[in-house]
Every structure is written in C-alpha cells, then in structure tokens.
Amino acid sequence: MSILKLKPSCKDYIWGGSRLAEEYGKECDKEVIAETWELSCHPDGPSYIVNGPYVGKTLKQYIDIEGRDVLGVNCRRFRDFPILTKFIDAKDNLSIQVHPDNRYALKNEKQYGKTEMWYVMDAGEEAFLYYGFKREVSKEEFAKRIQEDTLLEVLHAVPVQKGDVLFIESGTIHAIGKDILIAEIQQNSNVTYRVYDYGRVGKDGKKRDLHIEKALAVTNRVPIVKGRNSYPHVADCDYFTVDKLNLDGNVMKKLEGNVSGASFASILMLDGEGTISNGNERLSFKKGDSFFLAAGSGTYTVEGSCDALITTIREKAAPVRIGIDIGGTTTKIGLVDIHQQLLACEEMDTDPDRTAEAVIEEIAQRVLGLLERQGILMDQCIGAGIGVPGTVDRKSGIVRYSNNMKWEDVKLAEKIGVYLPIPVRIANDADCAALGEAAAGAGKECQDVIMLTLGTGVGGGIILDGEIYEGKGIGGSELGHMVIVEDGEPCTCGRRGCLEAYVSASALIRDAKRALGKEMTPEEIFAGASGGNEVLKDIVDLYIRRLGIGIVNIVNIFRPQLVLIGGGISAQGENLLGPLREIVKKNCFGGEKGELPEIETAALGKNAGMIGAASLI
Template identity: 65%
Template sequence: QEEFARRIEQNNLLEVLNAVPVHKGDILFIESGTLHAIGKNILIAEIQQNSNVTYRVYDYGRVGKDGKQRDLHIEKALAVTRRVPIIKDNSSYPHVADCDYFTVDKLNLDGSFMKKMEGTVTKESFVSILFMEGEGTISNDGETLSFKKGDSFFLAAGSGSYVVEGKCDALVTTIREKAAPVRIGIDIRGSKTRIGLVDFQYQLLDEIETETKTDIPAEEFFANIGRQALDLLEKHSIGVDQCVGIGVGVPGTIDRKGGIVRYSNNIGWNRVNVAEAISKVIPVPVVIGNDADCAALGESVAGVGKDYQDMVMLRIGTGVGVGVLLDGDIFGGRGFGGSELGHMVIVDGGELCTCGRRGCLEAYASIAGLKREAMRAASIEMSAQQIYSQSKAGDMVMRRVVDTYIHRLGTGVVNVANGFRPQLVILGGELPEDQETVLGPIREMLQKECFGREHGDVPEIAVSALGKNAGVIGAASMV
C-alpha cells in the first residue's frame, strides 16, 4: 500500500502495471477493486452493475471544463483497491461472464443458416442487447425496430417474447436467477458407476451412469469421473462455485480422513487417493466413504430409515456390503473406514471368497454366489432374476438353490442384528421382484434367532425405498 501511494504521488504508477494484449472479440471480467486502465486506440463495450463507483488514481493530465486538472480519489482508492492479481476460475461457463449482478451471453446470427433468434423477457429480469457488428431488426411488444453496429436495446422485465433477425454479433445481458447450491454424489459399484446431482432436499436432479473401468489406472478412472461430474454441472448451467462438494461411495476399506481407498478386493484398487484425483479436475471438496455406508446414509436421510437412529443395511450385488448407522452416524471403526461385515465367516472352511478367505457371507449371499450355486445345480448360466422366476414358477432345483441362498443371507442378517442391536435392517441391491420371497423367511429367522426376542428386541426388516439411488443420495449427504 505504501508503494502504491508513493507511485501515485510520483506519477510513475504505470511502470508497475501489467500490459495485457487484447484483440477484437476478447472479453475480460474485471472484479470490483481491480486497478485497470484502457490502452490507446482501444474501443470497448463495457457492461457493469449500475451501482458502479470509479476512483481515479491517474488521469493522464486531462483537464475539466474549468481548465484545471480533474480531481483524483487517492485516499478512497488506497482503501479499496486490490493489489494482488485475481485468479478467476471458469465458473462462468457456459456464459461469457457471470456474477451476482448480471450474466452476459454472446449472440451470433450469420444471416443464412442462423438468421433469427427468439426469446422471452420474463418478470424476473430485463434483457439488454448490445449489437457489436451487423444489422437487422428486433421485434418486441408489437413494435419492430432496425439496428446497426453500436446500437443498444433495453427490453423491460415482463415485456414478453422478442425476435432478433439479421446478421449480427451481440452481447445479451440479463440477471440470471442463481441456481440453488447442489452436491454431487458418486456411487461406485463392481460393474457400474453412477454420478448424480443432488439438491439440499435430497432429491436426485439428474444422473450419469458409466462403466466402472478396472482395465485402466485407478487415478485415470477417477479423473474421468471428475470430468463427467463437471459435465453434469455444465449441462445444468451450474457454476463450480454453486457445488458445495462431492461425496464418493467406494466398495472396500476406506480411509475417510485421507480420502483414500486402502483396499477394494472386488475391483482391485490399493492405496488410491480418490479425493486428490477428482479434485484435480473439479476444484471442490471431495469426501469418500464405503459404498454400503453411503447407501445406508441415503436411506437414513431420504428413504425407509428416516425415522430410525440405529439401522443396518445389507447391499447385495457383486459383493455384500454392510452399512451400519448408530445414533444416526456411520459406524467408522479403524480409520473411519466402515465395517466389512460381508466378510464375516458363516461357513467354516467354506467357499473361497474374493478376499482370499473361505466361508465369508459375501461368498454365499452375493449375486455371484447365487449364480454359482444355480450353475452347479442346473449347469445353466442364468441371471439372478431368472433364478428367482424359475423358483417361483415351481422349478424344484431352483427353489432349493434360492431357499439355501436366503438362509445364508438370513444367517448374516441375524449375526449383524445380534452384534449391533439395530432398530431396522434394510436389504438393498439386486433382490427378487416379489420382495416377500426374501423378507418373509429372514423375518422368521430374526424372530427365532435374535437375542432378546422374548422381550420384543427384534429389529424390523424392510427393503430399500430408494433402490439404486440410495448410494448416490447418501454419498452426496456426506458433503
């Protein structure tokens, strides 16, 4: 500040200013408090908030009508001028300029292929059009006027539809209603990854589904996910500054504080810094959690678990993930990584699990486990829904497969219920269309095998209300 004042006094301030080369068509967004000057022989179109105040600190020796040099505003300028260069991000996309006071877009009509633009002036904002090049006509409220280079038209708020015709380049200024803050939730599963835009009422506004690629480096995969999250914001004209953060649910053991996947056996990731990889692409806070924990959180804030503080969710898919909420918070365990209850042993020396151990719940109660047993019994490869359908239709071989599968899953549910004493157990993931096929037998197992059952200490059991959206909404809720 002292040097700033001294150079103003010594009339050599221009020596320390940066010269910025400009060309026809360039657009510069100058923040309030930025020291700036227009160079020689440059014609500019200036759009500014109408509360603008200019403080002069140098005036090229110009004089006013009274023949005296015009006043400078040195003390006021010293108090408000920024002296550090501003680093402006690309949050104006897809507009050429965007701030709390106005939004500017480019209009280009080539007079042939694109020779007309139609719009509506709503009650929320005026529309101001400044024609930089060309000529044509503008019609609004029953009146048509001609325009040429340099003309400016102001259409008052609420004046209805308008049409611009001709060949021109123009700047269109409005006051754009700011999008409400949003969060992004990312739910990574064994084969598919879903990226969702979630508002603060836990509504899923839009989503992208993509393949969970395991044939490329994990860092590359997460960078791609970050770019798709950015695409989702841009699709809805939401600036990065309106996104409060990204939550990511990943199967496996998680270091939540470090933003790292320590180990994901089904996908094959080890020590991957997810938060760092994504935030390099989209500069917002990134929080990660276990995918089953995220699904449980989703049901807790917006699904079947809204009225419960203590709940467990089993998520059935490529593996079996178990999310645990106690007193409304995720059970973190060591490193806040969540539980790995899918790897409790339910059959001593049983089937080989993807974790390298034998007899895990996941080896029996996952969809892979169900399909394996169906293949062994019938020597036919079938989807989970085909297995359930044939069982329901009376195929005794498939019925035995399904009954055994449900019993194994129920054993895991009872163990979890006895271990954590939840109010509610939720089943999610790939379940039969007739949900009672699974719920009924497991409900009976809970009634028979839960500790304290004589005193009514048996949890309720329900199917996920959010379905495949639970993980996305829950991941977003972590931010």
C-alpha cells in the first residue's frame, strides 16, 4: 500500500467561508470551514487515511507503525514530520500576523517556526494580501503603530490573482485578504503571533488575543525587495520543494512521476478529475483531494485533467552552525544543530605565542576536518560564530585587542572567511558563554539573563530580549570592571577597586595567602571555611558580600529574570548561592516587593561558549 488518500481536519475560524464545502466537497459538522489541514501530523489537526488497511488511522499513526523510512532519507534531519498542507478560504480578512523562525519558536513555543508558501487558487477582482512593509520601520514605530491601530498604513498591500505564488519566510509580517482561496504549504507548525485583528471578537465575545511582545521580537522590519526565485520549482527551501502539475486532458492528459527513497510525495489536487495509479493500485481523484505516496513507491501515473501541487523534501542536511570558543590556552570547536545540541566537538591548543594568522588557519583546518569526519558538507553549514576574549568589534568582525591572545586589530571574521565560505559572526567569549546558557542551558526559559564567570578574572555577559547587549560602541559589557570599593585593590585593568579585584578566583587566593601565608585553592578555602576555620570563614564571608554587592548593582540596573554564576567557583553551589540570594533580597531596590531574579549556577560548563558562539548565527 503506497498511495494514501487523506481526509483533513477542518477549522472554523471566524474569517472563513463555505467554498471548501460547496465547491471542494469538504465534509465538516461546522457551519464555516476556514481551513482544511490536508496533509498533517500536527496534534492540533491531523489528517486521516480513508483507504486501504490503515483506513481511519491518522497519518502519524501510519508513520509510527510503518516506520520513518516511509518519509525518505531526506527527512532524517527533521525531528517531526516536516510539513503541513492546507486549503484556506478567506471570506474575510485574516489578522495581521508573523511567524517566528526555528530558533525562537523551539525556545519559546517548543515547536518549529514557520516558513510557508501560498498558491492563489482563486481571488476576487479587488483581492489583495499584506506582504511585508512598504519601508523600513523601527521597533519603536512598529510598537507605536500597533498600539495606535495605524499599522496598515506601513504594510505592503499586494494585489493577487489566480496562479500567483508568494513565499513567506519566517519573520515576514503578512495577512491574507478577503475573497481569496489559497493552497498553503508550510513548516509543520501552528505558531502564529497576531498583531492586529480589525477589532474583531471571538466566539466568546472577547477580542482575540494579540501577541505583541513576541511579534516585536521576531518581525523583520525591512521591506522585502523581491520575491524568492525558485525556478524551475513553484517554491523551494530547506523545508519543502513544490512543483506544479498541469494536465489539460487533451494535449497533456497523462504524466508519469517517480517517488524515490529520498522523499515521500504529497499530491494536492487543486482542480480537475481523473485517476492516480502506482503498481496495481488505482484511485480516482477530484479537485480538493489529497494523496500521500510513501518514499520508495516508485513510478506513479496521473491521468485526466488537473492542476496539482506536488511537494517533496529535497536533499539537505539539518542546518548546522559552527561554534568556536577561542581561549588563551585552549580553543574548542563544535558543530551545533537547530536544537542547540552539540553534534561533535574537539579541542586544540591555542598557543598565544603564535601569530594570529597561524592560529586562525589551524582553527579553520580543524573545522574542515571535523566537518569531513562527520560527513557534513560545507554548504550544509549556515554560518560560524566565534567567541574570543578581549575587546571585540562585532559589526566589523575585528578583535580590537585581546591581552590573552596578544592580538590587536585582527580581522578575525574576514581571515577565517578565507577558509570557511559561510557567514561568520564574532563576539566576546564571556558574551558567548552567556548566550549559550540563555539558548540551551540554565537560562533557556528566560529572555533576560546576566552571567558572571568567576575564574582567573571576572567575565560577564548580558542577554536582553534573547540577544547580547553591548551598547552602541564596541567591546561589549565589562561587568567585572565596575568599581565596588573606591581606591581599593589594584585590578588587572590598571584601575583600583573593580569587582574582579575582589571576587575572581585570583583575588580569593590572594586574600587567603595574605591571611595564612600559604597558597590555597578556592576549593580548599571554601572547605576550610565550612570546617570551622574562622580566618577562612571571614575571608569567604567577605568574598560573598563583595560578590553580592556586584550582583545587587547589576540587578538594580538591568532587572534580569536570572543571574547565572559560572567559572570554577560556581562549583560551590548552594554554599555560594544561598547567601547571595539573601544579599540580593535585602539590598536590591524595592526588595521582595519588586521582582527579584533567580540566582543559579551555569549548566553547560565548557560547552557554553561553543553553543553561544553558534547562536550568533
């Protein structure tokens, strides 16, 4: 059994009409049919099998029983069934909306984002849809226009007619206008952020929810210059390839196709009637029918007259990003997938006594070797992110100064781009570690995260709205160099009284040596304090108070959801965190009457920098 005829789930959204029932024979117990989900494994609306031994089962149940081989080799890169196919009858205007990309949706919605395409099956004489902005708008103007109900003034209204195709990439603001009938092929997602809805109310009599904050975070506010050229296909992207089949029943009344082991085929009949056959199977079709042909089905034949869309998944590995964490002694290289998981990684000695060119060349060669060993082609990589210690100009891709690396004005992005022909982004290593924790570690449920790394020095990263905050200049944040004691201990930066001069591991070791005359590790110092050594207890208490002062200052300024402690000293766990929480509770402005952040230890360890660097892409 290789041809499955499918019955859709139906949706009765308030803007829908009756054409799908009257003209396409869709059966539903609802008065309005806005959408029919023709090819779907989504739990919000599965499609059902109406022929053969699996009749009555959902498409997902069939796949679960038969195994994922029925989807084809090209679908191995997807965690879930990759696409969702719909018919849409817009009797009235749909809401103005936007869909997030995979990264944002997986983090915030626990499902994929949505890139989609529309094929206009029919449209009224004055029909149009909204597709992006007329001009670039700022985030502030976008938010203001939503609030003031003037958003439509800056949206691009596109007249449409039968046969038009639009490709809507994630992040594109859009809406289907009234009096339009559409076939939609999209990523398998049901995530939509509504920003304007004409003041309509739902079935409960209340205005439908808007999702303004999320929309502000994901919308591309730059006009779409031109449509996506997918020739010779109707549409083609990492998630689906769509081709058009047209048989006029006279000159062209028969077509043979082939479904290889690479991908299943979805055939959506837009118009006409006839038969579809594969081997000994032969089924009739009419307009509106939807068929699924399992991967490896072989030759199939369509006879009669029809317009149809045939959707397959082309060969393309899951998007892979390269994350590189450059350190003064060791550099870590990782391959990261869309789920923020490390696929593979390796380390190399950095040796800062070598020239920057030599280090960069070895890093690039190591990356190429890692890709080769993993069987990943370069064109399957969507970019490389690099974290490097020091002052970094992210916009120009230049390391302005790195004391650890002895680098000055090194064009890192440009130089590594000679070996890796993909987009390259760079940032400070502490910022990357913070971004990694926010993307996949202890802060993955938060948008606003501050991280302090307590090691030889004190590094810090600020993540606001899911992005690295670095201000308008270069260099990013230097949390370790806020002054907490006027004219205090000398700091490595040349000033006195910095947080780093009191709460780095080096500072803790220094204070213990002053008091006891011997070198001790931070672990030994904390252990001695817990064991009753009063001198060490006083040292640890003062250390925690100084760290608490720094955290209080940070919280009063940024009001994050979470403060993370990383670096070697974070291994002290609750011995460190418990007292810090009390200091923050007691000393933060507003105290417990405000929203105090959680204070936790970082979770990713040495992997944070690689994952964070990859997340720059």
